[in-house]
Amino acid sequence: xxxxxxxxxxxxxxLATGLASPALAAPNPDCADSVRAVEARWDAMYPMxxxxxxQQGYADALRIAxxxxxxxxxxxxxxxxxxxxxxxxxxxxxxxxxx
Numbered sequence: 001x002x003x004x005x006x007x008x009x010x011x012x013x014x015l016a017t018g019l020a021s022p023a024l025a026a027p028n029p030d031c032a033d034s035v036r037a038v039e040a041r042w043d044a045m046y047p048m049x050x051x052x053x054x055q056q057g058y059a060d061a062l063r064i065a066x067x068x069x070x071x072x073x074x075x076x077x078x079x080x081x082x083x084x085x086x087x088x089x090x091x092x093x094x095x096x097x098x099x
Contacts, residue, residue, distance in 0.1 A: 031069040031077045034093065038062065038081050041088050058087045 042062060046055060065080035078093045085092055 028069065028072060028074050031072075031074045034078065034081055035062075035066055035069050038065070038084050038088070038090065041090060042084065045088060058084050 039062065042058075061080045061083040065077045065084070068076040068080060082092050
């Protein structure tokens with residue numbers, strides 16, 4: 001009996017732990033707005049060529065910025081977005097975020 005209870009409780013515990021992870025939390029609205037603005041500019045400049053012509057490093061910075069935003073790390077998001085903003089000729093975001 002105890003074995004069956006333990007085996008059924010383990011997946012429930014794993015599922016509950018996974019659902020409570022910070023990666024699944026809603027992103028910071030300012031962070032998400034910044035990502036959307038930079039991504040819109042990127043899409044306008046590179047409609048279908050994200051990985052072509054040496055742009056992969058900037059595409060990676062944009063991808064990492066999205067991940068950091070989902071994790072709630074606004075400072076890192078803005079730093080990665082600044083890399084992409086510089087490439088796109090956009091104004092840089094001021095960096096005095098708490099690290």
